[in-house]
C-alpha cells in the first residue's frame with residue numbers, strides 16, 4: 001500500500017500461514033520376497049507455515065518411513081513432496097543433504113548424542129560442521145541450552161545426563177541451525193510420563209516461539225490432541241481427524257503395542 005513501510009516483521013507475518021509442504025499422491029512399496037509390501041498409497045496433504053501436525057497410527061503403519069521421505073532421507077516409490085520451494089524427488093544426494101541441513105531439524109526417539117562430548121559441544125556440532133567459528137558456535141549453543149532450560153549442564157558430558165535432559169539437548173541441536181521445519185519421530189517415546197510431558201511442552205513452546213512448522217509422530221494420543229492437526233495413517237491411507245474428536249474417532253484400543261487394550265488418557269495429560 002502507498003506509504004506503508006515494509007518491515008521484515010511485516011514480511012514474516014504475511015508469510016505465516018503460507019503453504020510450506022505439499023504431499024501429492026505419495027506411495028511407498030518395499031520388495032518383499034517375490035511380491036511387494038505396499039506401505040502406503042496415494043497419500044496427499046498440505047501444511048501451512050506455523051502449523052503443528054501430529055502423525056499417529058499403529059506400529060508398522062509407515063509413520064517413520066513417511067517422515068524419512070518428508071526429510072529427504074528416503075524417496076517415495078511414486079508421488080511428489082514439495083517443501084519450501086524444493087521438489088524433493090528431483091534433488092541429487094548433495095542437494096538433498098543441503099536441503100536437510102538448511103530446512104529441517106530432526107529429533108528421534110533415541111537422542112543419538114555423542115556421549116563423550118559435553119552438552120554444549122553436542123549442540124555446537126552442526127554449526128562447526130558448517131564452518132562456523134568455535135567461539136560463535138559455542139555462544140549460540142549456550143543460548144540454545146538456556147532455551148531448553150539446561151544452562152547449568154553445559155559442561156556435563158551427554159552420557160552423564162538423564163534421558164529427559166538428553167532429549168532437550170537433542171532438541172537444541174536440531175534447532176541451533178534455525179531450520180523452518182521440525183520433524184520429530186516419537187520424541188517422547190523413550191521417556192517416563194512426567195518427563196515426556198515436560199519434553200512435549202518444551203517442543204510446543206519452541207514451535208510457537210520460533211514459528212516452526214512441526215510434524216510429530218507420536219503414540220501418545222493426549223499429545224496428538226494438543227497439536228493443531230492430526231493425521232491418522234492407517235492401512236496405507238491417511239485420514240485427517242480433528243484433535244477434539246480424537247478419542248471418539250479412534251476408539252480405545254488401537255495403540256496398545258502389547259495387544260492389551262489401553263485406555264485413552266484424559267485430555268492434556270501424558271499416557
Ligand SMILES: Nc1ncnc2c1ncn2[C@@H]1O[C@H](COP(=O)(O)OP(=O)(O)OP(=O)(O)O)[C@@H](O)[C@H]1O
Pocket residue numbers: 030031037039057058059060061062063064065066
Ligand atoms: N527398508 C525397508 N525394507 C523393507 N521393509 C521396510 C523398510 N523400512 C521399513 N519397512 C517396513 O515398513 C513397515 C513400516 O515401518 P515404519 O518404521 O515406517 O513403521 P512405523 O509406523 O514408524 O512403526 P513404529 O510405530 O513401530 O515406529 C514395517 O513393516 C517395516 O518392516
Ligand SMILES: [Mg+2]
Pocket residue numbers: 063064065185
Ligand atoms: Mg516408527
